[in-house]
Amino acid sequence: MHDQSYLFRKIFFLIIVVILNSGCVKRGIIPLYPSTQEILFSISNAIPEDYTLSGSAQINVVTSQGYFPLRAAVIIKKPAYLRLELLPPMGPPDFFLVTTPQEMKILLPEKGELYQGEPNGHNMSRFLPWNFNIEDIVAVFSCTCPPLAGDVSCLRYPEENNLRIEMEVKSQIMQRIWIGSAGRLSKIERYDEMGKLLFSAEFTNYTEGSPIAGKIYVVMADGISSITVKYTDLKIEKEKDLSIFDLPVPDGFKKIYLD
Numbered sequence: 001m002h003d004q005s006y007l008f009r010k011i012f013f014l015i016i017v018v019i020l021n022s023g024c025v026k027r028g029i030i031p032l033y034p035s036t037q038e039i040l041f042s043i044s045n046a047i048p049e050d051y052t053l054s055g056s057a058q059i060n061v062v063t064s065q066g067y068f069p070l071r072a073a074v075i076i077k078k079p080a081y082l083r084l085e086l087l088p089p090m091g092p093p094d095f096f097l098v099t100t101p102q103e104m105k106i107l108l109p110e111k112g113e114l115y116q117g118e119p120n121g122h123n124m125s126r127f128l129p130w131n132f133n134i135e136d137i138v139a140v141f142s143c144t145c146p147p148l149a150g151d152v153s154c155l156r157y158p159e160e161n162n163l164r165i166e167m168e169v170k171s172q173i174m175q176r177i178w179i180g181s182a183g184r185l186s187k188i189e190r191y192d193e194m195g196k197l198l199f200s201a202e203f204t205n206y207t208e209g210s211p212i213a214g215k216i217y218v219v220m221a222d223g224i225s226s227i228t229v230k231y232t233d234l235k236i237e238k239e240k241d242l243s244i245f246d247l248p249v250p251d252g253f254k255k256i257y258l259d
Contacts, residue, residue, distance in 0.1 A: 036156050036165065040145065043177070043185050046211035047142050047236060052077045052244075053212065055234040062226045063129045074231075076142050080119060080134045081245045097127070098245045099134050104258075105247040114249050117258025126258070130220070130227060132199075136190065140201050141229065143185055143213050148174050162186060184211060197221050205230075212236070 047053050053076045061068040073093070075083040079101065086095035096107040104119035106127050117123045125131040139146040150169040157164045159178070167175040172195060178187040188201045198221055205214030216229040249255050 036154055039163070039179060039183070040154070040165070042183065043179070044144050046144050046185075047076075047078065049078045050238055050240060051236055052081075052239040053142050053234065053236055056232045058228075058230040058232075060228040061129045062224070064222075064224055065129070068129060074141065075244060076138055077239070077242075077245070078138055078142065078144070079147065080138055081242065082134065082138055082141075083245055095127075096247055097124075098247050100242070100245050101134075104134070107247050107250075107253075112253050113256055114247065114253050115256045115258055123258045130225070136199075140188070140216065140218060143203055143211060143216070145177055145185070145188065146175065146190055182206070185213075210234070 053074075055074060057072045057074050059070040059072050061070065071087040073083075073085040073087065075081075080099060081101075082097070082099045084095075084097040085093040088094050092109075094108075094110055096105075096109075098105050099119040101119070104117055104123055106115040108114075115127075119134040121131040121133055124134070133146075136146040145167075148167060148169055152174075153168050155166050155168075157166070161181045163179040165177050165179065166173055167177070172191075172193065174191050174193075176187075176189040177185060180186040184206055185203050187203065190198045190200070192198055199218055201216060201218045203213035203216055206212070207214065212231065212234055214231055216227075218227040218229075220226065
């Protein structure tokens with residue numbers, strides 16, 4: 001955490017320098033150079049790949065069908081490991097979801113069923129009211145930038161107290177991110193290959209010295225559906241054991257393949 005705090009302070013100094021000098025640049029456009037790479041590296045490595053993020057979360061989901069408040073236990077590890085346990089008001093978890101880059105499993109104890117399939121948004125949307133690429137879910141829930149495939153180029157723009165970075169692939173803007181004055185991620189806009197907005201996410205309620213926002217607010221492209229995540233009891237720990245991201249089939253449970 002000491003190294004991260006030092007890097008955040010260094011990024012904050014760079015942002016202030018950019019803002020103070022932006023009046024000398026007519027359009028305020030600053031092309032990619034090593035300090036931009038340093039900022040992106042810091043954001044994308046808020047939680048290194050050999051660490052896990054775990055904690056409790058209040059997850060409020062809004063869709064055209066209604067409002068769904070959920071309590072959950074969450075464990076996250078990049079690039080695509082997720083364990084989500086939904087907690088009823090009383091008693092043990094009644095829904096388990098685990099994903100790896102290769103597989104997704106969902107356990108429904110009350111029904112005695114375990115579902116297994118590819119970790120894609122379509123399969124996930126059959127059980128939860130969102131349709132997300134698993135890499136994007138893990139990135140957003142861990143306050144990092146969703147990964148982009150291909151040759152990515154960037155431009156950076158000073159914008160009030162933020163720094164906006166536009167990330168392009170083949171001259172098409174695929175992602176916009178905003179970095180706050182403390183050098184931490186404040187907003188993401190993610191686009192598809194046709195330039196259509198997929199979702200936006202805002203990150204607030206950071207505590208001092210933490211790279212993880214206390215509140216994450218995601219709005220989908222329809223402008224109606226949203227997800228709000230509020231974390232408590234967060235832990236960031238070095239962990240190489242991936243067995244937590246597996247669900248053995250309990251005796252007597254029916255196994256159902258999704259694909």
